């Protein structure tokens with residue numbers, strides 16, 4: 001090469017440029033360049049025994065290029081040396097069953113049409129960082145040791161079905177169409193941090209060891225059904241559409257903290273063997289947050305700081321290290337048949353009536369909507385049981401005030417369940433009294449109200465049947481003299497004195513008033529003691 005002609009403008013290239021071009025035959029970005037000349041250059045590279053790696057950096061492979069030109073120099077498509085295709089531009093590639101025994105570099109390569117790496121084996125360090133895959137891409141059944149796909153862009157559907165990875169890094173990778181990783185195996189550390197899935201992401205039946213999806217965004221449906229995880233991080237992830245982890249297994253600690261969930265999310269039959277962290281989740285209303293039959297073998301920390309999702313804990317298997325609390329609005333939570341009595345609900349927000357009670361009420365009014373049917377309990381007895389467990393849970397963690405409220409609802413539902421049975425039941429009468437007298441031992445105001453009522457009622461009777469005041473004689477209502485407020489006042493005064501069994505003796509009963517006074521004094525003693533018991537119990541909590 002003479003200095004006059006100069007060299008190709010591509011960095012580090014010493015080839016002669018083509019006439020009327022700054023670039024050599026290899027780097028010229030033209031589809032109608034001389035394919036024979038191009039092939040000769042490729043052959044030179046393949047034949048050169050002195051270099052450490054096949055250097056195709058920045059090459060432009062035209063449409064007419066046939067990969068057989070390369071394979072002719074390789075045994076069984078096996079690259080015994082490293083390959084460097086950095087910034088190369090391909091039309092379509094066929095690396096099916098190719099073996100890269102040493103390092104391979106496809107960083108910032110552009111694949112313009114379909115990409116075939118089916119069953120390719122990458123034994124060395126592999127780089128696809130910043131590569132752009134513009135056609136359908138197949139890594140189906142490919143095997144990687146240490147692979148980097150950082151910031152790679154997949155514009156069409158990509159298949160990694162059945163692929164095997166040891167360490168792999170998909171940080172900031174951008175999947176514009178479906179990404180299919182079904183049955184893939186990730187044997188070591190895997191990074192999908194800040195990756196973005198614009199359409200469906202399929203990780204069904206995949207096996208992960210340590211994996212981080214931190215800050216990644218799933219804008220389409222995502223599927224992790226039957227996947228197996230060891231240590232897993234989904235922190236700050238956005239699940240925009242429906243997401244399923246059905247039957248997935250998490251063997252080690254799992255982090256879902258700070259996730260944003262705006263589609264339904266399904267953990268049905270999922271197993272968490274170790275601690276799982278769902279703190280500070282953000283959701284929207286009406287989505288299903290489904291933990292149906294989910295098994296929590298260890299700790300669960302769940303707080304939802306935004307939204308009131310339909311939290312389905314039906315048949316959930318809770319361990320005794322569960323915390324669902326801190327501002328988590330449980331307006332639409334379902335706790336049917338789960339071991340709620342073990343749960344720490346510190347600072348969780350419960351509605352006055354739990355979702356299941358509201359559903360059952362709706363059912364009786366014939367207003368149950370179709371999608372609500374599956375969550376509706378069968379009977380009031382069942383709702384009552386849920387309340388009893390919630391009561392136990394709150395007692396366990398020392399929130400007796402809330403426990404009292406749940407006891408009240410438990411009794412209310414029990415009362416309804418007797419009514420439901422339609423049979424005469426002494427318990428029903430007892431519960432009715434129990435509620436009116438003292439709100440199942442929870443309502444001091446009921447006792448006060450009942451006492452006031454009795455005092456007032458008795459004073460009426462005294463006024464009608466007559467009492468006698470020392471110095472003033474008989475106090476009794478008569479039509480001739482009409483109603484006297486002063487006299488009625490004395491009746492009330494006498495009633496209070498009797499009710500509290502004070503008995504000053506300045507007024508004494510006449511006729512039937514003896515009977516009323518006897519009854520009132522007994523009731524008075526009863527209500528006074530009831531008041532003391534309930535009041536002291538409530539205060540001592």
Ligand SMILES: [Zn+2]
Pocket residue numbers: 008009010013014015023024025026027
């Ligand atoms: Zn060149």
